[in-house]
Amino acid sequence: MKKFEDFLSEHPAQWMVGDKEHGDIIMSTRVRLARNMEEMHFPRAASEEDILSVDRDVSGAILDDENLPYQFSHFDLSDKTVVQKQVLVEKHLISPQLAGQNKHGSVLISEDESISIMINEEDHIRIQCIEPGLDFKEALRRANEIDDCLERNLSYAFDERFGYKTTCPTNVGTGLRASAMLHLPALTMTKQMRQLITMMPRLGLVVRGMYGEGTEATGSYYQISNQITLGKSEEEIVQELESIVLQIINKEIEAREAMLEYASIAISDRLNRSLGVLQYARILTSEEAASCLSNVRLGIDLGIIQSIPNELLNKCMLIMQPGFLQQIAGTSLKANERDVFRAELIRDIFQQCGVLNNNNGDKGEDSYDV
Known part of the structure; x- marks a missing residue:
């Protein structure tokens, strides 16, 4: 048990x-x-x-x-x-x-x-x-x-x-x-x-x-x-x-296929920017972290971003939450303190896994507002 x-x-x-x-x-x-x-x-x-x-x-x-x-x-x-x-x-x-x-x-x-x-x-x-x-x-x-x-x-x-x-x-x-x-x-x-x-x-x-x-x-x-x-x-x-x-x-x-066909450069830029934020940001709200992790997951699914295992994203989705952040910190944290600690934890996870920012998606015309 x-x-x-x-x-x-x-x-x-x-x-x-x-x-x-x-x-x-x-x-x-x-x-x-x-x-x-x-x-x-x-x-x-x-x-x-x-x-x-x-x-x-x-x-x-x-x-x-x-x-x-x-x-x-x-x-x-x-x-x-x-x-x-x-x-x-x-x-x-x-x-x-x-x-x-x-x-x-x-x-x-x-x-x-x-x-x-x-x-x-x-x-x-x-x-x-x-x-x-x-x-x-x-x-x-x-x-x-x-x-x-x-x-x-x-x-x-x-x-x-x-x-x-x-x-x-x-x-x-x-x-x-x-x-x-x-x-x-x-x-x-x-x-x-x-x-x-x-x-x-x-x-x-x-x-x-x-x-x-x-x-x-x-x-x-x-x-x-x-x-x-x-x-x-x-x-x-x-x-x-x-x-x-x-x-x-x-x-x-x-919708994914249409974005790749008509707006691949724009979508590739957006998804890789999200990866960059997760790798280098010093402050991350829960909303921004969730949005960036979502974009990176989409990038992996579309083949735009590589070398990132889904297990890493699943772990980040858990530890970015307020309860997990405070459990890891071993103390209660105010909202602004959580934003700083969240960015630090996610940054460390990506760095420990040796994640590289890869981009395979530059093709097609930009016609979607993505």
Whole structure:
């Protein structure tokens, strides 16, 4: 069983380094199931006794089940520091809501960090499974495996007409939220992303930032998820979302090809400038760092920038976040101090890897405002 400190590591989780089809565009897929215990108040209104009882019952059901093919570690978050909880958010192991609450929240995390079970967040139970690339089927299978284990041992709050009861009405029904994390720099640069974001609600979808509800998109990373959980089966929800995600992937591919054909010099200049900023800047805000890392990742995908492994970019994406910066520094940092330390860390990582600024992309006419 892994210790708490092991999950605070700067090394990206295994799902972040997967090599699947369209892995340059779709970083991961996630399935989350919301469940509540029968005849108990939802966490916000529950007594401390009930909250502790839920924690005990849920963690016991998972840790005592010898048939589950996963090893879990259980952590009470009430005695963890703000920075430690922020790091878990930045690694997508818990939600910002669970990190920010004062009551007794806890989490079960699988050894490979692809499954986490949040206890006493907005709902009593939130099962989260993340897979690399586009693989809703496997994420749903694993989430249902955990759900079945819990349902064998616990009594869920369920209504024959409305399905699983949840704190938020938008989760009633299946209690399922499926989402895809997409890197869409070409659609962002060519201003097509605005139209897609406007269109999504009409398709029953919502676009958010990297950390879900209440977060803004940074570095051209977008989380696209379903809004409707009632009136459809789990399989229908993920199939419809996957179909739309594939269409978005194709649009991103078309936008990348168009930029290379009509604006290769301009795009090469922009992407290599971003590499230069990461190598030499002395001050980097989180927004600028995310934007530059996004541009460099695009440069690698297009063959414009070479000799940079994706593992390096994944590590930079983690350590540039406020929680990780303060954990590495060993002290709290003000915003301006974080900007200086962020630039120093990223600069050192690039220098240690001996990264060279390579440019292969000078061809075509400049006609895009990139």
